[in-house]
Amino acid sequence: MQFLIVDxxxxxxxxxxxxxxxxxxxxxxxxxxxxxMEALKVLETAAPDLILCDWNMPEMSGLELLKELQNGGNxxxxxxVTSESTPEMLGAAKDAGALFIITKPFTPEKFQETLQGxxxx
Amino acid sequence: xxLPIGETVKKGPSAELQSSGESICRLLADLLGRSVIxxxxxxxxxxPIGRRIVIAFEEDDGSIRFVLVCDTAFxxxxxxxxxxxxxxxxxxxxxxxxxxxxxxxxxxEILNICRQCFDRPGHxxxxxxxxxxxxxxxxxxxxxxxxxxxRLDLEVKISGYGDGRLSILI
Numbered sequence: 001m002q003f004l005i006v007d008x009x010x011x012x013x014x015x016x017x018x019x020x021x022x023x024x025x026x027x028x029x030x031x032x033x034x035x036x037m038e039a040l041k042v043l044e045t046a047a048p049d050l051i052l053c054d055w056n057m058p059e060m061s062g063l064e065l066l067k068e069l070q071n072g073g074n075x076x077x078x079x080x081v082t083s084e085s086t087p088e089m090l091g092a093a094k095d096a097g098a099l100f101i102i103t104k105p106f107t108p109e110k111f112q113e114t115l116q117g118x119x120x121x
Numbered sequence: 122x123x124l125p126i127g128e129t130v131k132k133g134p135s136a137e138l139q140s141s142g143e144s145i146c147r148l149l150a151d152l153l154g155r156s157v158i159x160x161x162x163x164x165x166x167x168x169p170i171g172r173r174i175v176i177a178f179e180e181d182d183g184s185i186r187f188v189l190v191c192d193t194a195f196x197x198x199x200x201x202x203x204x205x206x207x208x209x210x211x212x213x214x215x216x217x218x219x220x221x222x223x224x225x226x227x228x229x230e231i232l233n234i235c236r237q238c239f240d241r242p243g244h245x246x247x248x249x250x251x252x253x254x255x256x257x258x259x260x261x262x263x264x265x266x267x268x269x270x271x272r273l274d275l276e277v278k279i280s281g282y283g284d285g286r287l288s289i290l291i
Contacts, residue, residue: 009230011204056233056248083234086245104234105152 001028001119004048006039006065007081008057012104016052016081022108023115036060040068048076050119052102055082055089066096077118081106134273134289142273142289144238149277152234153202156280164274165192165286167266172218174225174253176232177262181245187291188265189232189249193218195277195285199231200224208282215283225251265290 003025005016013032020028031046033039035057053062060068066078079100080093093101100114134142139161146159167173167190174196176189194215201211201224214220220228229251236246252258258266269290278284 009226009233011227011230014204083236085237085240088245103237105148107151 002048003030004051006033007054008034019108019111023111036065051076051078052081055084134271138273141238158278159275162274162276175258177250178246190288192286195287196220196228198279198282200227202279202282203227
């Protein structure tokens with residue numbers, strides 16, 4: 001199983017990796033991108049089972065990335081891992097096709113509970 | 122030019138501001154995975170500004186919602202604890218009076234997450250702007266630092282790392 005972690009914070013990408021391991025996904029592979037544009041480049045060669053994406057990023061935001069993928073006939077499972085928690089943004093994410101939103105800070109238990117229903121273990 | 126050190130604050134922190142300070146400490150504990158204790162302190166000097174790190178939180182319309190000012194110790198200890206960087210590296214930064222870019226990046230991510238402690242329906246706060254380490258704060262931010270309506274000063278003890286100072290100004 002492969003994850004694509006998209007976040008402009010290197011620290012947060014590392015924390016998401018660590019949390020995935022703690023949540024029981026230790027044998028899974030993870031690839032990274034620092035923004036939506038980079039993610040699109042990564043997707044030219046990778047086929048992740050799930051994209052875990054931040055909301056606010058330079059170049060291309062998480063929501064713009066999701067919409068771009070939808071316009072291109074999205075075949076990826078996509079969820080947000082973000083510090084954004086306003087009802088408007090949560091609604092926009094769901095409307096655009098996000099499967100879930102995990103709000104920072106998060107726990108391994110939250111990852112496990114959320115991801116099990118999306119990709120299993 | 123030296124800035125006033127809280128003389129212009131007319132009254133103490135409101136219950137809402139104190140509650141936000143408590144929320145920040147709780148959130149830090151969750152995020153860093155260790156005990157974080159905030160203790161209310163008398164106002165501490167915000168100058169010289171070059172030795173402080175200033176973080177401005179603006180609403181989407183550009184108005185400044187609040188400003189955090191921290192010392193190198195808070196920045197180094199919190200930034201290091203996020204990724205379990207050895208405490209000794211953070212202590213060396215405190216001695217030098219300057220954080221590494223990596224620790225500052227970590228601090229920026231921590232404070233980005235802290236935005237939610239100030240959530241108010243219908244008023245979205247944008248990701249924060251971090252000033253310091255050679256980047257001068259905007260004029261509006263400096264005005265707020267010079268004359269805040271309220272401020273809350275905390276000594277924040279991060280278990281396994283050390284104590285730092287954090288001021289919340291609104």
